[in-house]
Amino acid sequence: MNWLGNLLIIVGISFDIYAAMEIRGAMLARIKPKALILASLIITLIQCVFFFGGFFISYGLISHDQMAAANARPLGNTLAAIIFFALAVRLIHKAIRHEEIEEKREEMSLKTYSLIVLVGAVYTLFAGLACGLTESNIWLMLITIVVSTIVVVSAGVYTGYRYGFASRPRVYLSGAALLIIAGVWSIIRSVIS
Numbered sequence: 001m002n003w004l005g006n007l008l009i010i011v012g013i014s015f016d017i018y019a020a021m022e023i024r025g026a027m028l029a030r031i032k033p034k035a036l037i038l039a040s041l042i043i044t045l046i047q048c049v050f051f052f053g054g055f056f057i058s059y060g061l062i063s064h065d066q067m068a069a070a071n072a073r074p075l076g077n078t079l080a081a082i083i084f085f086a087l088a089v090r091l092i093h094k095a096i097r098h099e100e101i102e103e104k105r106e107e108m109s110l111k112t113y114s115l116i117v118l119v120g121a122v123y124t125l126f127a128g129l130a131c132g133l134t135e136s137n138i139w140l141m142l143i144t145i146v147v148s149t150i151v152v153v154s155a156g157v158y159t160g161y162r163y164g165f166a167s168r169p170r171v172y173l174s175g176a177a178l179l180i181i182a183g184v185w186s187i188i189r190s191v192i193s
Contacts, residue, residue, distance in 0.1 A: 015175025025160025054128025076133030077190035084183035095172035
């Protein structure tokens, strides 16, 4: 997959984190910059661990057998597309589901932020599996994950703090659209390969 496809995937799954941080930001009495930086770094670490765990599982399986590796690219792209479509469906479901959110003022808690992301990290693991199947560039993925996660955590908290979390459904749908585009791109690559 090329860099644009990788960017679509990472930013698409990052919209889920953005929406969660937007909710948390809407409930903050005030933002503590040091706590936000620490939360961003911890969330980035969680994202990297789960993404690369999935990446190395699938990439290891493909590269283990050279005969299978020659035939794996079209199948890998097809399986990756299915994973991207499933992740998009999950985001669409979250967008249309009317989730009750108890609004209350709270302090920034690293434990709360980390637990929220840890629950969604299973989907990051699946995105890593899909990227491993498409033999994505690992260093480009690392840079993309680090930058996008720090940006979406900070932007989500500040947006929620200033404007609330009314834009959450649109954020989920935007992430789903990016994952659908990545899935279509994977199918096109599967046909071309």
